[in-house]
Amino acid sequence: MSLTSSLLYLDGVTVSFDGFKALNNLSMVLQEGEMRAIIGPNGAGKTTMMDCITGKTRPDTGTIYFDGTVDLTRLDEAAIANEGIGRKFQKPTVFENHTVRTNIALALKESRSPFHLLVSRLSREQNTRIDEVLDTIRLSHLQKETAANLSHGQKQWLEIGMLLAQDPRLLLVDEPVAGMTDSETAETARLLVEIAKTHTVIVVEHDMAFVRDLDVKVTVLHEGSVLSEGTLDHVSADTRVIDVYLGR
Numbered sequence: 171m172s173l174t175s176s177l178l179y180l181d182g183v184t185v186s187f188d189g190f191k192a193l194n195n196l197s198m199v200l201q202e203g204e205m206r207a208i209i210g211p212n213g214a215g216k217t218t219m220m221d222c223i224t225g226k227t228r229p230d231t232g233t234i235y236f237d238g239t240v241d242l243t244r245l246d247e248a249a250i251a252n253e254g255i256g257r258k259f260q261k262p263t264v265f266e267n268h269t270v271r272t273n274i275a276l277a278l279k280e281s282r283s284p285f286h287l288l289v290s291r292l293s294r295e296q297n298t299r300i301d302e303v304l305d306t307i308r309l310s311h312l313q314k315e316t317a318a319n320l321s322h323g324q325k326q327w328l329e330i331g332m333l334l335a336q337d338p339r340l341l342l343v344d345e346p347v348a349g350m351t352d353s354e355t356a357e358t359a360r361l362l363v364e365i366a367k368t369h370t371v372i373v374v375e376h377d378m379a380f381v382r383d384l385d386v387k388v389t390v391l392h393e394g395s396v397l398s399e400g401t402l403d404h405v406s407a408d409t410r411v412i413d414v415y416l417g418r
């Protein structure tokens with residue numbers, strides 16, 4: 171597989187904290203347009219991997235290439251975000267006092283501040299884009315609602331929408347369904363499948379019913395490297411995966 175045909179390419183990535191290897195020679199390739207689920211036991215290195223991709227943590231060794239040519243290990247967090255890599259953390263961080271629609275408007279690439287929004291009207295294209303995002307995240311009917319009044323699940327969707335408004339090429343989504351109801355969880359899978367039609371996505375999750383609904387290739391991390399990779403059925407039948415994770 172050539173380096174340039176992949177959107178994200180990690181090779182031999184190692185990260186040590188006081189001699190302990192949170193990532194140990196991790197290699198993984200993601201094609202443009204692919205959605206990938208990352209699973210694995212607590213401490214497997216999932217968050218550290220995301221931290222390395224977004225520039226929060228710098229690997230001791232190894233390479234991470236974005237879009238074939240951009241060496242992410244040489245860029246800081248802001249530069250990596252500018253390259254088109256967006257991340258949604260587990261805890262939603264929406265602007266509670268603003269409406270759902272304003273939250274999306276504030277997240278638009280061109281938008282800078284609430285003040286900027288007040289003094290300069292949004293273009294028709296921007297409003298159309300906001301409408302599209304609201305539709306994707308199932309919140310059109312609540313666009314005038316104050317974000318503080320949303321359910322936990324709806325806040326997660328709003329934050330995914332804020333990520334989409336920035337039009338990233340790669341979305342990193344960390345445990346999106348933690349704390350959601352079953353129906354919100356099922357809806358989130360549908361929402362991400364829809365988003366993945368036009369974006370490359372990495373989803374970290376522990377919820378196996380949700381991962382099954384995504385119906386994508388799964389990478390199992392364990393002790394900082396890839397233990398198994400393939401369909402959920404394939405990795406679920408892997409005795410090493412059962413031993414360290416699924417069988418417990």
Ligand SMILES: Nc1ncnc2c1ncn2[C@@H]1O[C@H](COP(=O)(O)OP(=O)(O)OP(=O)(O)O)[C@@H](O)[C@H]1O
Pocket residue numbers: 187191192210211212213214215216217218219
């Ligand atoms: N800043 C740090 N300093 C020291 N150790 C760390 C640091 N960050 C992570 N670790 C350790 O590295 C290992 C991998 O952690 P990481 O958070 O990446 O795992 P994870 O797969 O995301 O786990 P979880 O499913 O619990 O979120 C853990 O043992 C953790 O304690």
